[in-house]
Amino acid sequence: MILALAVAAGAIVFAGVYLILSRDLLRMVVGVSILGYAANLALLASGRPEPGMKPAIVPEGLEALSSAAADPVPQALVLTSIVIGFALTCFSLVLVLAIQQRTGGADADALREVEPPPTHDHQPALVEEEP
Amino acid sequence: MISLLLTAPFLLPLATALLTVLVPSGGARKGVAFGGALASLLVAACLVAEVASEGVLRVAIGGWEAPFGIELVADALSAAMVLITALVALLALLFQESDADPAETSGYFHPLFFVLIAGVGGTFVTGDLFNLYVWFEVMLLSALGLLAFGGRVRNLDATVKYFVLNATGTLAFLFAVAFLYAATGQLNFAALAEASRPDDAARWLPFVSLLLVAFLVKAGAFPVFSWLPASYPVLPAPVLALFAGLLTKVGVYALLRTAAHVFPTAPVIFFEILGWLSVFTMIVGALGAIYHYDVRRILAFHIVSQVGYMLFGIALHTQGAQVATAFYVLHHIAAKSNLFLLAAVVARTAGSYDLRRIGGLYAARPGLALLFLVSALSMVGVPPLSGFWAKLMLLREGIAEGRYVWTAAALLTGFLTLFSMMKIWFAAFLEAHPAGVDAPKPLARATPAYAAIACFATVTIALGLFPEPVLEFLARAFGASDPTEALASLAEGAR
Numbered sequence: 001m002i003l004a005l006a007v008a009a010g011a012i013v014f015a016g017v018y019l020i021l022s023r024d025l026l027r028m029v030v031g032v033s034i035l036g037y038a039a040n041l042a043l044l045a046s047g048r049p050e051p052g053m054k055p056a057i058v059p060e061g062l063e064a065l066s067s068a069a070a071d072p073v074p075q076a077l078v079l080t081s082i083v084i085g086f087a088l089t090c091f092s093l094v095l096v097l098a099i100q101q102r103t104g105g106a107d108a109d110a111l112r113e114v115e116p117p118p119t120h121d122h123q124p125a126l127v128e129e130e131p
Numbered sequence: 132m133i134s135l136l137l138t139a140p141f142l143l144p145l146a147t148a149l150l151t152v153l154v155p156s157g158g159a160r161k162g163v164a165f166g167g168a169l170a171s172l173l174v175a176a177c178l179v180a181e182v183a184s185e186g187v188l189r190v191a192i193g194g195w196e197a198p199f200g201i202e203l204v205a206d207a208l209s210a211a212m213v214l215i216t217a218l219v220a221l222l223a224l225l226f227q228e229s230d231a232d233p234a235e236t237s238g239y240f241h242p243l244f245f246v247l248i249a250g251v252g253g254t255f256v257t258g259d260l261f262n263l264y265v266w267f268e269v270m271l272l273s274a275l276g277l278l279a280f281g282g283r284v285r286n287l288d289a290t291v292k293y294f295v296l297n298a299t300g301t302l303a304f305l306f307a308v309a310f311l312y313a314a315t316g317q318l319n320f321a322a323l324a325e326a327s328r329p330d331d332a333a334r335w336l337p338f339v340s341l342l343l344v345a346f347l348v349k350a351g352a353f354p355v356f357s358w359l360p361a362s363y364p365v366l367p368a369p370v371l372a373l374f375a376g377l378l379t380k381v382g383v384y385a386l387l388r389t390a391a392h393v394f395p396t397a398p399v400i401f402f403e404i405l406g407w408l409s410v411f412t413m414i415v416g417a418l419g420a421i422y423h424y425d426v427r428r429i430l431a432f433h434i435v436s437q438v439g440y441m442l443f444g445i446a447l448h449t450q451g452a453q454v455a456t457a458f459y460v461l462h463h464i465a466a467k468s469n470l471f472l473l474a475a476v477v478a479r480t481a482g483s484y485d486l487r488r489i490g491g492l493y494a495a496r497p498g499l500a501l502l503f504l505v506s507a508l509s510m511v512g513v514p515p516l517s518g519f520w521a522k523l524m525l526l527r528e529g530i531a532e533g534r535y536v537w538t539a540a541a542l543l544t545g546f547l548t549l550f551s552m553m554k555i556w557f558a559a560f561l562e563a564h565p566a567g568v569d570a571p572k573p574l575a576r577a578t579p580a581y582a583a584i585a586c587f588a589t590v591t592i593a594l595g596l597f598p599e600p601v602l603e604f605l606a607r608a609f610g611a612s613d614p615t616e617a618l619a620s621l622a623e624g625a626r
Contacts, residue, residue: 020299025291032298039305046313073199074312077261081305084268091275092294099287113285114292115361127425127485 005045012038025099025106029092036085040078047074134190136181137203139174140213140252141266143167144220148245157236161228164241168221171248175210175217182210183604189258197319204258204320208457208608211601212255212384215464218590219376220248222583223369226472229580231479232368235281243280244370247273251377255384260308260318260393263385267301267349274378277370278362289362296358300348307341314338320393332398339397342389343405349382352442353412356435360419363431364484368475371427376468379434380460383441387460390445391453391609406446410540413439417547424486426474426559429551430467433510436544437463443541444525447532453609455524458602462509462517462594469506469587473499476580477559480571486558493560495571498581500560505588507552509595512545517594520602 012034019031049070056072058065100106116125147167154160182188188205191197205213224244227233234240250270257263274297278290312318314334315326327335344355351359359379366374390397390405416436420429441463444456474484476499481489493500509516512523522545529538574580594601 020295028295029291032295032302035299035302036305039302039309042306042309043312046309048313073318074309077308077312080261080265084265087272088268088294088298091272092291092298095275095279095287095290095294098282099284099291102284102287108291111288111291113288114365124423124425124428126487127483129484 001050002045002048005041005049009038009041009045012041023108025096025108025111026093028108029089029096032092033085033089036081036088040081040085043074043078043081045074047071133181133188134192134203136174136178137188137190137205137256138192139171140178140216140256141249143171143174144245144249144252147171148242148249151241151245152238160238160241164224164245165221167245168217168224171252172214172217172221175214178205179210179214179604182207182607186607198317198322201262202258202319202321203256205256206608207604207606208384208388209255211457211461211605212380213252215461216248216251216255216377218586219373219464219468220244222472222586223373223468225579225586226372226475226583227369227579229476229576229578229583230574231472231580232475234277234367234370237280239276239280243273243276244373247277247373251381254381258320260311260320260323262318264301264304264308267304267381270378270381271297271301274374277374278365285365289365293358293362296348296355300345300355303341303348304345307338307345310338310341320388323393324395327394327396332396335394335396336398336401339389339394339401343386343401346382346386346389347408347442349379350386350438350442351379351382351435352438353408353415353435356412356416356438359435360428360431363434364425364427368472371475372468372471375430375434375471376464379438380441380464383438383445383456383460386442387445387453387456390448395448402446402448405442406534406537409439409442409446410537411439412436412442413540413544414547417544417551420551421547421554424558426478426484426486426555427471429486429555430470430474433470433548433551434467436548437467437510439544440522440525440541443529443537446537447525447528447534449528449532450606450609452525452528452532454602454606455521455528457605457608458594458598459521459525461601461605462521462591465587465590465594466506466509466518469584469591470503470510472580472584472587473503473506476574476584477503479574481559481564482572486555488565489559490562490564491560492571500556502581502584502588503556503560505591507556509591511549511552515595517591517598519595520598 016031016035016038019027022028053070054066054068056065056069096106119125150163151160154163182205190203192201247270250266253266275290275294278293279286315323317323317326348355363371413436416432416439419432423429441456441459444452478484481492483489509518512518526538526541
């Protein structure tokens, strides 16, 4: 089980990093959110889940969890990080769509609004905006 | 009572954020915001007083004790950071009332502002690794909101660059949390410190290194600082002061906490790597500052180089260096936030943020020039200002530890810092205005701007003249590298 999770998380990290390294902004943010799923899998694996584990509920008439109970903490952690990851994914997709609408493209290299390229004599570009 | 004090650093700003959403009119919203910021400052002062008299405060939230629940902990370091956070928030809000590059007034500004403060406050009082991650995400989301605010292409450009590196950094953090939980079954700082005691320190290296990557991104250290100069210049002055003062320092705080209290037994190679990274951070940051003419960019690169000093202190890994680093962080927050506010007043008065387009302000505004000098020279480390003590202690520790190359790099960075501060000083204040127009445009609402700047300058001067009580207070957090020993020694001191 752990091995399967490790292989899956590794494959997802691979896909996520590949996409993040893209110059296309949309692929980049999708890569970040995919990388988040690898982290979620790693969190889930940190509880050492095995097939046949019981939910973490104390059975009726007993005082403590049975030894076959799953660790509830990683499940709570993973739930939290899925929700946060969802919010970040939504925000980043809207962000890239807004950039595409306003500039007509989504090439990371072409996006030089904040850091304009230097002038011909290698000086920093003049600041145009008025405070 | 203690649980109220410990939850207030994030509950008060969260409540204020909620209220500012509910209040319909702009005037009432401002009132609520100032009320919330003032209340935060008062509660933070109470927290400092309580920590000073009672020692480390701990509360298990919801009655779930440490290994299962989330623990809030405030030691001297947390308390001091909470206090300076509340101060920066209040003064940034005050500066927003002036007309020197304020944020656009809209219903979104105050909620985002206060959620950011809540995230920062939560980071400083949490005693739980996963909870720290959650506060990082709270900060990230509200920071993204503040960056994208206004929706111009330059805002979106800055937001996307801020997002990609910071989100990847927090994901590295999440991986580290997963591995640490798998290895120890603990998330609580004290429990992790207990679990990491065994002699095979090398086993912890991959996990703490992942944490290091995450915190270095947050701190804006070499080689992952590029989001910082790419996003900060689009921010309006009050928000910029807040970001510059607090956000990177949250990364430094997390690293200091990790190195000093959670994994003090991390292998030597960890601190060795951190030390060399700090050298590159200091020098690259200072060189970036020398190249630029936009005052905000110069100051943004200075944040990078100053973060290098703090990493240098953490890498030395002695109690003296840790205390010095904590003092450095406090000094830096006050001086750096103030420099950004000053830059906004300079730019508003002279007409541009670009040093090639302004000049001659000394004759017209000698008071402003003096206030700028206080913060700039403190940043450089001129006695008797706060930066002098911070740097002196760090350099002394560096020499005592035999780290001559690192110390030499820190000294060199001091000169480079002096050079670029003098560049601003000459271009903005002494040289004549390039367009020949020496009559500056007066601010319509100057009082709030100068009041905020004067408060920050007072903090800088006070830290410089009376560093001892602050140092003594901070030293309590680093009394011993072992938190339980620290507690015991504190208890003995109380008897």
